[in-house]
Amino acid sequence: MSDTKKIFLLDAYALIYRAYYAFIRAPRINSKKLNTSAIYGFTNALLEVLQKEKPSHLAVAFDPAGPTFRHKMYEPYKAQREATPEDIKLAVPYIKRLLEALNIPILEVSGYEADDVIGTISLKAERAGFEVFMMTPDKDYAQLVSDNIKMFKPRSRSGGVDVLGVAEVQEKFAVEKPEQVIDILALMGDASDNIPGCPGIGEKGARDIIKQYKNIPGIYEHINEFKGKRKENLIEFKEQVELSYTLATICREVPIEFNEDDLQVSEADSDKLMPLLEELEFKSLMARFGYESTPVVTAAPAQGDLFTQPQIEQAPVFASSLKTINDTAHAYYLVDNDQAYASLAADLSVQKAYCFDTETTGLDTATAELVGISFSWKKGEAYYVPFPDDRKQAEALVQRFKRVLEEEEIVKIGQNLKYDIQILKNYGVHVKGKIFDTMVAHHLALPGQRNNMDFMAEVHLGYSPIKLESLIGKKGKNQQTLREVDMALAKEYAAEDADITLQLKDFLMSKLKEAGLEELFYKTEMPLLLVLADMEATGVKLDVDELKNFAGKLHQRIEALEKEIFNMAGMEFNIASPKQVGEVLFDHMKIDAKAKKTKSGQYSTGEEVLTKLKGKHEIIDKILDFRGLRKLLNTYVEALPLLVNPKTGRIHTTYNQAMVVTGRLSSTNPNLQNIPIRDEDGREIRKAFIASNEDHLFLSADYSQVELRIMAHLSRDSHMVEAFAKGEDIHAATAAKIFKVDLSDVSDDMRRKAKTANFGIIYGISAFGLAERLNVSRTEAKELIDGYFENFPDVKAYMDKSIEVARDKGYVETIFGRRRNLPDINSRNGVVRGMAERNAINAPIQGTAADIIKMAMVNIQHELRKEGLQSKMILQVHDELNFDVLKSELERVKEIVKTGMENACKLSVPLAVEMGVGSNWHQAH
DNA sequence: TAATTCACG
């Protein structure tokens, strides 16, 4: 434990409200009809802090009854706030009694709110050399943050916290100094406190303005740089903004003493505590306080002498006596000296298989550093090797395990191994040999179920592992890293992960076997995992200048559009806000008398709705254009350059192999599977995805109509199979059939309709959906569908069969056995059932396509490697693969790719691949 | 946090 003084200051009401509403759907009521949600939630949060944060000092600040100095300044202050719920009023005395029993001081100063008290104490404590944590969900506190004063912000759902220090506040509010948070609040206002702010300025606007002008006075010094409505508002509401500034400022000069000793954490007074908990009927909390834990004693293994033995923890105030859920005997060893390293490596080298798990400082493989590696090859026994912070030393230590990690003959087991493999690659270790990834295995064996490790351990092993969050705090930009965590705790956590993962592997192996998924898993998914690791590491080069240039053009066009739109509307508004667009269009301009409203009572202003209104007013087109361009700018043009890795100069996406229910991959951070292509403006972005240098070219290869071909194969529909066999234009061929004309007489309109119908078929068609997309009557759509099924009767038969299979087995399968569970298939709710039926039709098709391209990827990568080619596979977009090809290798690579894709599997129709080459993605298409 | 919108296959 560190010797720094650490004080926690809790904002009582803010936490009480939060606790109360957290249970609002299922309130905790005891036998005396007392709603104890707030008391329980608050107490729990308090105990969490005492246990996990181990503060040396702690106090709880309450808002006093009656008005504060702010009410004197501004009457409506907090006026519109609803009255405190009765349940909370009743809860407060209990909470105060509880605090008393815990010997925790209550701070309450008449005329000042809790935030003022905390603001004042935090300042005094900081001066007295404390590390201060203000525990509150209220973002206003961000203004108080300094080097030694941090916000400790509980997350609303599922526990965990965000710790906001200076860096986090700077990032979250886009400010240089935390004080500027006040300026932002003054502009945007705060509805819950009834701080008015400036009309027309919201969160984003306020941030942008303060970023540029630093503070409120700065705005008014440069007021002429503002234009239009915003300028008017800023001038008109100047006084209001200034008042808001004062209201939002937390007072740090509250007349209150700071007596360190009074706030020291001390033993609870159990004579007061126990009867109170009894009265409240908090059995679980009583158990937590009353339980005298005895440590699990485990036998040391033969070589145990070398390893640091499991430590029994100290017994501090409350935390020590908490009962653990799992009593499973286990032995986890710390491996932290030369002899132990050697011994562990030697033990590993004689295993057929072992499980390993890396612990790092983050989730981003580009920046995360190794903190430790855990190993396990026997249930209940695991080893944790902590790594030094120093990079050089860490690299040296990893060398000790390089040989066992690169040993071809040993199977490596892990959860999300792609990550561990990439981390190790950064440290010069190239994991080899067969792998078994429990996350991917689970996704295959039990599709649709959550596949994070904690969940799997609970459901399948009945075991509740230590949560990482409980050690490092929950997501937030600056949660702690495992490095800061006590090594004994880190060891328990990390070793347990390896132990559990190993146990999950046994369970999942038998599940895979039962479901007949071994081949898909071992021959496709596991090799694919390695392919994806390579693709992610390679990345794709981005031409940042090209995007900068494009951004400039877009900005100009957006501004021009904005002017036009405001002119047409006769008023200014936020065009990006669906709500405001709805109001302007339908209330102000009365463009459509009977506009649709969504469930939440808003006008619907989606693309569909607006497109239908196109003829009614020019403004519609302008709004659609505006939205399109802003989307482009915000989501791609300005976002992508920020994700270029400075070390490689490339974009490295992350593929998730265990996310999509149908078996497809998904891509995040950034998503490179939804880069625009459909319209001209968007397509420009693809020009920025370039080959790695002048010696390379961008090669793009995509399957032509792969899903329809799979439908043809699955249904064995002779007409469809024949059309594909002849290499006909499938949509035209479909049109010829359903419109009963010669292939040569198919008009563009007929082809378009047939194409839409073909897509509909894949999705599990409905007359309504088809009518909607074709913009024809439902009767016409129905006729089209009937015509389709008449001409392709086997397609209809296949669809019916799929649904029948689903009803019968509860799941459907791809050609290669990948399953999708459909529990809703027998639902009495027609809508829900209809959805499941369409899934029954679509999943085998989409899933088979996913299986096929995965097999192709594995084959292609294998071939590229085998021939020692330098060209690299860099992107996968569902039915498309992209490569960075060395010019001299182009012809050979094209051959490998084409064969690899076309021969990925044998169907009753040929698989066709189209390829293109250029200096960038755009050209290659 | 949920809903809305829109980018892709």
Add this chain to the structure above:
DNA sequence: ACGTACGTGAATTAC
């Protein structure tokens, strides 16, 4: 009578 084509991820607004 109801709500309606399959599968995703990201940004934003508004609650």
